[in-house]
Amino acid sequence: MKSEKICMYAEMVLAVFLVLLLLRISIHRTVQTISPNTQPKLAIVIDDFGNNSAGTEEMLALPIPFTGAVMPQMPYTKADQDKLLDNGKAVILHQPMEAHTGQRSWLGKTPILSNMSTEEAVDTFKSNLDSVDKAKGFNNHMGSKITEDKDKMTALLKEAKERNMYFLDSLTTAKSVGEDVAKEVGVPYIKRDVFLDSTQDIKTVEKNILRAAEIAKQKGTAVAIGHVGAEGGIVTATALNNLYKQLENEGIKFVTLEEIIQN
Numbered sequence: 077m078k079s080e081k082i083c084m085y086a087e088m089v090l091a092v093f094l095v096l097l098l099l100r101i102s103i104h105r106t107v108q109t110i111s112p113n114t115q116p117k118l119a120i121v122i123d124d125f126g127n128n129s130a131g132t133e134e135m136l137a138l139p140i141p142f143t144g145a146v147m148p149q150m151p152y153t154k155a156d157q158d159k160l161l162d163n164g165k166a167v168i169l170h171q172p173m174e175a176h177t178g179q180r181s182w183l184g185k186t187p188i189l190s191n192m193s194t195e196e197a198v199d200t201f202k203s204n205l206d207s208v209d210k211a212k213g214f215n216n217h218m219g220s221k222i223t224e225d226k227d228k229m230t231a232l233l234k235e236a237k238e239r240n241m242y243f244l245d246s247l248t249t250a251k252s253v254g255e256d257v258a259k260e261v262g263v264p265y266i267k268r269d270v271f272l273d274s275t276q277d278i279k280t281v282e283k284n285i286l287r288a289a290e291i292a293k294q295k296g297t298a299v300a301i302g303h304v305g306a307e308g309g310i311v312t313a314t315a316l317n318n319l320y321k322q323l324e325n326e327g328i329k330f331v332t333l334e335e336i337i338q339n
């Protein structure tokens with residue numbers, strides 16, 4: 077009888093031990109699931125700051141980190157750069173570059189053009205970087221023609237390396253040499269996954285945000301580009317405001333470009 081009680085006691089202790097062990101494993105797995113190192117990261121980039129365009133204030137009010145791409149040497153370049161930083165956002169230069177299509181007026185005052193010499197292109201780039209002097213990197217505004225030009229891209233990325241900057245390729249052409257040149261020069265490189273807007277249809281913008289989130293879940297990170305102004309503006313800001321909580325609840329972490337590059 078005594079031995080039976082001992083056996084029952086031992087079985088109870090073993091059962092408690094197994095329950096505690098399973099509980100520990102479950103907790104460990106849960107912690108792993110939400111670990112910052114494995115959490116899918118979504119970097120939102122908002123182009124075309126620098127003109128105090130429609131949607132600027134609404135973007136700045138978003139309670140998520142994002143990267144603002146600021147057009148150089150425009151009426152509100154400095155003001156928009158400072159507002160972004162004051163609101164906890166990151167800043168890059170939105171470098172205008174010649175495209176195969178589109179109007180010259182869309183490029184602003186200081187674009188890089190195909191008829192420039194390499195020296196002229198670099199001088200323009202330097203001047204633009206100086207006007208957005210808090211930028212940690214740059215991306216291309218339009219630029220399908222220039223980002224296919226290896227000589228110019230090599231010269232620009234060498235200057236970026238001198239300043240410890242990274243390059244976000246907006247991928248306005250499938251023939252961009254940006255990634256190959258960045259590897260050759262030794263500049264941190266990241267590329268766009270999704271364009272969010274160029275529409276005033278909020279449902280389309282929301283669909284694109286959700287698509288970017290799915291990419292982040294699949295590969296760990298994603299980069300999505302939207303705009304202030306006529307290309308998106310208040311509509312894009314509203315769509316982001318509508319969805320960010322849902323995506324955070326699904327495990328998405330909103331980050332700046334720098335956080336993706338550093339990891």
